[in-house]
Amino acid sequence: MAEFTIAVAKGRIADHSIRLLNTMGVTFEQLTPSSRKLVFYSSDKTIRLIFVKAIDVPTYVEKGAADMGIVGKDNILESQADVYEVLDLKIGTCKFAVAGKPGQQLDAFQSLTIATKYPTVARNYFSRKGKPIEIVKLNGSVELAPIIGLADVIVDIVETGNTLKENGLVVLEQVESISTRLIVNKASFALKSVAIQSFINTFKQSLEESTWNA
Numbered sequence: 001m002a003e004f005t006i007a008v009a010k011g012r013i014a015d016h017s018i019r020l021l022n023t024m025g026v027t028f029e030q031l032t033p034s035s036r037k038l039v040f041y042s043s044d045k046t047i048r049l050i051f052v053k054a055i056d057v058p059t060y061v062e063k064g065a066a067d068m069g070i071v072g073k074d075n076i077l078e079s080q081a082d083v084y085e086v087l088d089l090k091i092g093t094c095k096f097a098v099a100g101k102p103g104q105q106l107d108a109f110q111s112l113t114i115a116t117k118y119p120t121v122a123r124n125y126f127s128r129k130g131k132p133i134e135i136v137k138l139n140g141s142v143e144l145a146p147i148i149g150l151a152d153v154i155v156d157i158v159e160t161g162n163t164l165k166e167n168g169l170v171v172l173e174q175v176e177s178i179s180t181r182l183i184v185n186k187a188s189f190a191l192k193s194v195a196i197q198s199f200i201n202t203f204k205q206s207l208e209e210s211t212w213n214a
């Protein structure tokens with residue numbers, strides 16, 4: 001029986017997350033790039049790994065279905081999950097930004113209509129600024145919204161800036177930096193403290209060593 005379960009976000013950061021686990025000596029024999037399996041056990045059977053849609057990872061960890069999770073800060077903020085965030089893995093780096101047409105003045109709008117995949121992040125950001133907004137929740141291709149007239153601006157992830165550029169949009173305001181984090185369920189942190197603390201320490205040491213060797 002595995003000592004603990006770790007939920008890893010599928011998608012962009014999955015391969016890099018697994019490579020980091022490999023670097024710290026944790027390997028999963030049946031894990032191949034083309035596999036559709038969602039549950040794996042480490043070679044020494046101490047760790048169960050589950051692949052979860054990125055936005056669901058904080059929920060799995062908060063509810064205790066997974067003891068730990070590897071997921072982007074964007075999804076931690078959006079889910080508002082009550083979990084411990086214990087390590088910054090320094091991968092999947094990007095940022096949240098408000099973007100729109102060049103020269104757009106946000107102050108010129110009485111109320112802004114904002115298209116986003118991240119309604120909670122957008123609401124929190126504009127509420128801190130005391131700005132009334134209306135949210136249009138989208139699930140992708142968010143950059144289309146200001147072009148088509150569905151929204152005034154977007155709140156979205158910017159990494160290289162290519163998607164904005166190719167669609168004639170620019171960053172109007174930076175909201176927050178994002179990277180991949182290791183999160184832990186609060187009860188597991190207390191109940192499985194030896195196994196989890198040892199995992200965190202080994203992970204931390206392996207990250208530090210790979211930074212020094214880079």
Ligand SMILES: Nc1ncnc2c1ncn2[C@@H]1O[C@H](COP(=O)(O)OP(=O)(O)OP(=O)(O)O)[C@@H](O)[C@H]1O
Pocket residue numbers: 009010011012013053054055071072073074075092093094140157158159160178179180
């Ligand atoms: N250019 C980027 N766009 C989106 N996420 C990025 C980018 N660069 C790094 N990331 C990080 O990678 C994580 C996973 O991104 P990915 O696109 O695989 O998930 P997702 O947005 O949930 O995908 P989808 O909703 O399309 O299934 C994000 O949560 C974010 O932390």
Ligand SMILES: O=P(O)(O)OC[C@H]1O[C@H](OP(=O)(O)OP(=O)(O)O)[C@H](O)[C@@H]1O
Pocket residue numbers: 139140141142143156157158159160161162163164
């Ligand atoms: O700054 P860039 O490097 O261009 O990356 C940013 C883009 O990548 C993400 O979209 P994704 O590719 O996940 O597609 P989506 O439209 O389905 O969300 C994000 O929502 C931006 O659109």
